[in-house]
Amino acid sequence: MAVDVTIIGAGLGGLMLARVLRVHGIPATVYEAEPSPAARSQGGMLDIHDYNGQLALKSAGLMDEFGGLVLEGRQAMRFLAPGGTVLFDKADDGTGGRPEVLRGELRQMLLDSLPPGTVRWGHKAVRVRSLGGGRHEVVFADGGTVVTSLLVGADGAWSRVRPLLSAATPRYTGKSVVETYLFDAGARHPAAARAVGGGAMIAHTPDRDIFAHREKDDTLHAYMGLTEPEDWFAAIDFTDAAAATARIAREFDGWAPELTALITDSDTAPVLRRLYALPAGHRWDRVPGVTLIGDAAHLAAPNGEGANLAMLDGAELGEALAAHPGDTEAALSAYERAMFPRSAEAATLEGGGHGSDSDGPTPHDLIAAFSRHEETRQDATRS
């Protein structure tokens, strides 16, 4: 008998699962808290790796569509010293194995690949409970309910499904980022545009860093990282954009003006994003009829892997369910057996999990990590 798959959350993980199930003719319904696909800007570019995110896209049969979204030239990578000296500069020669796309366009591509009505918008799960025998009830904010024999929590950092499996909750990583955008950068912000180059740029010290990306339409998207406790940020009034900008810029005193311009010349109000993580190696004992994918399972501080892993989780769970018709528990066990060690390893990468080195990586560590990343990719491509 076909299982009725109920997915909570229409992020990249949940949508990828629904798509791979569809490829195998297994129906699924995705319940999403937001009222519509356009409810929130999906912001930002993602590099989709050939050793995880792209494997998911292949399972989903969407590589051609994905190819149409790739922004050419954005795999260039540079590391700058805070004073502006270029420490490392790698052009995009087309062999990087991690093409860049806009998250919003990737999500829309997945939505377009599903039959109409698969995603039920405006359904915020507020409570879940076990009914026994592997069945669960989900209660939504509007009072509606659904009962399912396979519940998948794809509902991100603050998952409502996770408590069915684990008592773990995300903890503050000790670092937050402040996000800015500079539009039409070549013409309006030429020095910052040159510093960022054609792709990604990182400037790093142990407790302050700037990560910036050249996005579509000559937009620069920047994250200023500050290792400070939560109350430090609470003392800054982010509703007063000018004062918050000045306060954050002060923390980068002495940095090259083309780097601080990514704060002071922002065309948008600075947005604070506090970074949380689940304990690295988070896992649970098998509970019949329920599992987690993506950030709900293994939230880590951003290290370039989270969205890729969420998609791979979704694809592998879909493949496991297709490979074990009529035996949901065997499918969930197979999925979790591969997912637990994979996400534990990813959480040890720079910026990931509670286990990170408190001093953080040096620019040289980052360059070494980038080289290791390239080696991993080449190994994966060879095997």
Ligand SMILES: Cc1cc2nc3c(=O)[nH]c(=O)nc-3n(C[C@H](O)[C@H](O)[C@H](O)COP(=O)(O)OP(=O)(O)OC[C@H]3O[C@@H](n4cnc5c(N)ncnc54)[C@H](O)[C@@H]3O)c2cc1C
């Ligand atoms: C600043 C920053 C930069 C990042 N950069 C990168 C990067 O460059 N590359 C990369 O790979 N990863 C990156 N990540 C990580 C990446 O964003 C996440 O790992 C990824 O989005 C996880 O996908 P997901 O589908 O598991 O969860 P999400 O994307 O969080 O999606 C969860 C969905 O569930 C919905 N939802 C939540 N609660 C409920 C509920 N109760 N009921 C119903 N629906 C609900 C949400 O509205 C959302 O649509 C970054 C993260 C941050 C914070």
